[in-house]
Amino acid sequence: MTVRINNITAGYGKVPILKDISVELPSGQFCALVGPNGSGKTTLMRCINAILTPFQGQILIDNQDVSRLSRSQTARLIGFVPQSTQSVFAFTVIEMVLMGGATRIKAWSAPTQQDKQKAHLICEEIGIDHLTTHSFQQLSGGQKQLVMLARALFQETPVLLLDEPTSNLDFCNQHKMMNLVRDVIKRKNATALITLHDPNLVLNYCDSAVLMKEGRLIASGQVGTTLCDTNLQTAFGDNIQTDTTSQGMSVIVPKQLFFPQNAMQKQPKEHYI
Numbered sequence: 400m401t402v403r404i405n406n407i408t409a410g411y412g413k414v415p416i417l418k419d420i421s422v423e424l425p426s427g428q429f430c431a432l433v434g435p436n437g438s439g440k441t442t443l444m445r446c447i448n449a450i451l452t453p454f455q456g457q458i459l460i461d462n463q464d465v466s467r468l469s470r471s472q473t474a475r476l477i478g479f480v481p482q483s484t485q486s487v488f489a490f491t492v493i494e495m496v497l498m499g500g501a502t503r504i505k506a507w508s509a510p511t512q513q514d515k516q517k518a519h520l521i522c523e524e525i526g527i528d529h530l531t532t533h534s535f536q537q538l539s540g541g542q543k544q545l546v547m548l549a550r551a552l553f554q555e556t557p558v559l560l561l562d563e564p565t566s567n568l569d570f571c572n573q574h575k576m577m578n579l580v581r582d583v584i585k586r587k588n589a590t591a592l593i594t595l596h597d598p599n600l601v602l603n604y605c606d607s608a609v610l611m612k613e614g615r616l617i618a619s620g621q622v623g624t625t626l627c628d629t630n631l632q633t634a635f636g637d638n639i640q641t642d643t644t645s646q647g648m649s650v651i652v653p654k655q656l657f658f659p660q661n662a663m664q665k666q667p668k669e670h671y672i
């Protein structure tokens with residue numbers, strides 16, 4: 400399904416954070432949302448997920464205005480993997496995953512054997528099958544992120560929003576998650592928007608990118624053209640560039656490293672939050 404973000408201005412209270420953002424995410428695309436801390440990536444995700452109503456503009460999913468949908472209609476269209484999740488109740492991992500099917504499973508009825516089998520299969524694929532009977536509350540941050548991905552995949556929505564889903568994952572699990580999400584999107588022709596702080600994960604796995612700074616769009620389109628030196632430096636400042644490894648792989652690296660003893664004098668102010 401195509402997600403159309405049309406001239407969105409949005410924020411909190413009366414303070415605008417997003418300023419006139421327009422982007423189109425076609426079906427089957429794995430799109431990265433990139434930008435410095437506080438640039439408005441999560442705010443844009445909240446608008447797409449209809450948690451936040453924009454001051455102006457519209458978000459359409461296959462021509463349906465998300466602000467007009469009920470919560471259960473939205474949950475059938477959009478799966479969301481948040482930055483972090485806390486559970487007040489002592490649910491097990493498999494219960495958390497099965498909750499992703501709440502809009503499919505009829506009210507007051509228990510998940511079927513088939514639902515449970517499917518949930519277990521997804522856990523196996525993600526590599527958390529050994530945790531299914533564990534309490535969600537007692538998992539590590541990275542394990543929780545993997546459970547939330549399993550839950551979103553069990554939800555089986557045509558649109559997936561992933562807000563820094565790799566932030567607590569180790570190196571191998573980051574690549575595993577990116578591979579898995581990419582594979583699901585391509586198999587199901589779904590649309591995914593993922594916020595990532597590591598631009599190299601974007602280069603390796605995403606089809607397109609949306610680059611933001613201070614609530615405004617800097618560029619969007621194919622990853623290679625969107626994350627060019629000029630755009631990266633406009634968003635992040637001067638100390639970033641694209642390079643190529645000896646094996647011909649594109650990478651994004653700092654131009655120079657700042658060591659602790661001289662970082663305070665030499666590093667430009669814009670690199671501090």
Ligand SMILES: Nc1ncnc2c1ncn2[C@@H]1O[C@H](COP(=O)(O)OP(=O)(O)OP(=O)(O)O)[C@@H](O)[C@H]1O
Binds near residue numbers: 441442443
């Ligand atoms: N609930 C809120 N109420 C008021 N202001 C908020 C709220 N959430 C975020 N903001 C502000 O909106 C701006 C954008 O925040 P947002 O979380 O969307 O940025 P981000 O790009 O996702 O940042 P990060 O990369 O650090 O996660 C920030 O200035 C932040 O302080």
